[in-house]
Amino acid sequence: MFAFQSPQTVQQPPPLFSKHLECAATRSSCRPRPCSFCTLNPAISTSTTTADKNHVIQRLCQKGELKRALRVLSQEPNPTQRTYELLILSCAHQGALAEGLDVHCHLSENGSDQDPFLATKLINMYSELDAIENARKVFDETRNRTIYVWNALFRALTLAGHGNEVIDLYRRMKRVGIPSDRFTYTFVLKACVASEGVLSFSQKGREIHAHILRLGYEGHVHIMTTLVDMYARFGCVKCAGIVFGEMSQKNVVSWSAMIACYAKNGMPFEALELFREMMLKTHDLLPNSVTMVSVLQACGALAALEQGRLIHGYVLRRGLDSILPVISSLVTMYARCGKLDRAQQVFDKMDERDVVSWNSLISSYGIHGFGEVAIQNFNEMIISGISPSPISFVSVLGACSHAGLVEDGKMMFDSMVREHRIFPSVEHYACMVDLLGRANRLDEAATIIEEMRIEPGPKVWGSLLGSCRIHCNVELAERASARLFELEPTNAGNYVLLADIYAEAKMWHEVRRVKKLLEARRLQKVPGRSWIEVKRKIYTFASVDELNPQIEQLHALLLKLSMELKEEGYVPQTGIVHYDLDSEEKERILLGHSEKLAVTFGLINSTKGETIRITKNLRLCEDCHSLTKFISKYTKREILVRDVNRFHYFKDGVCSCRDYW
DNA sequence: ATAGGGTTAG
Structure with missing residues (x-):
């Protein structure tokens, strides 16, 4: 058989006998109405030669007719390597595990299972079919392990999430003295990320x-x-930056990886800046859809609507607007920039939708506080024939939580396993704890944690601690924070939350104790920051911001506003200040909060009638929330504030969160 | 001899 195969005929099976020769000669006419040989019928007679049968199997595999190919295989005593390869690929492609096992069996009986080429293919097949055990077995049973065999197993194990095993195997390979190749490293590096x-x-x-x-x-x-x-996935932006900077050759993928690194690690400014640099410095590299997804993500993180619109324009000009991930990130970008209606419009214009597009829409309504609409969209998704993913539930449970829809949320959570066979992850439990905790059903929240079938991670305890803050539950807060200090001793946020709770309860001694703990561990509270985009420029504010040239003016106006609004009923929420100071001092500290500065900056620098849009890196504090309500009423301005979790839309003295956040 | 690799949305 191989004698017939010359390089040019590899793709087209070689003409083996006259009947097929006809077919090959008249291939064009053969396409619409295939000749009887090509379709080759179940009626393949026992008289057909081995070479013929190989050919038939190959044709059937290429046409995706796996079942018929297997039927012929069962009559074929001696398939070639190429035939096996096509069969294996076909099984992998069609997700046919049972058939794959048949082929594997056949191959073992034939003694071909020691062929390292086929072993590689088998490992790849089992990997694709989610049968990692079998992949491992093929590896173990193969005596002649070429580097291809090793690499295939590395890849399979990494995809299955067994990173640690890859590292161990890699070390073993080095010890035994098998030389790795350049392919080995791409797999092993990915394994490092997947390892625990x-x-x-x-x-x-x-x-x-x-x-x-x-x-x-x-x-x-x-x-x-x-x-x-x-390095990006480890959160080590610095290391990633160094490697990137030292690369002698960079292509679009390298740039995209670095931009994604910034976008994913809370450095959206840097992401946008690097994108700009890419556009300016490289003339032979065009950003692709993957690049744009990260760039849009950065715009969303900054709530930089004008930037986002520019990027949207670029996406349209480049014709990238029909790519699903790009559209989904556009939906999210508009929603995160406060433009829920635009998000919905972009979504409506899609001709094709997947789970991710729906998830984008669901969480968009969620962060804007429209829990019912989120649920409605969730149901519409199912009606349209798309099954929810674990993230769909995170989105919809989050939406219920923001809107206080406790019963709906509980029903959703129950339906997860019952109707959709999705088992709740830590993320989902955290949503439930948040949902119940916010609604002041802290006992139920604590019960959920006790009854969890998996280890409650920091996210879950963090949700509970956050709820304790809202409802001033010192006792439960102490329990939650004790666990958190064990699980993530270096997260300053947890200490600050606990100190907040003690401060609210006027337990000054305890406040000092927690603060000492922070100092002893040399941790720093994440400073509160707010920012605002005015005429495509982004201005940031921090509570100790002396850099802003308008700072004096801002402070003066803020003081004036606060005095006037106190007469209208504004009461400074001094209870949240950590220090045991007199009330005047406390008020001064409160007035320094970054979002108040940003709101004031917006009042001065934007045109009347324009909505003021602020973004904040932490949760909105009660005092800022209260003052902003008053400001919206007495200055007749609409103010949109996005905090870490959700949107607050202030209009006429009320907030869209109905003071539930 | 042949084969395979990097960045992506919620």
């Missing part, structure tokens, strides 16, 4: 990085880009 344990980053990642440099791969674009991505 605190030490994964410092030990494994750096270890592999060192090997890569020692082997002289520092000029290899694929490997270096993966390295950038690895």
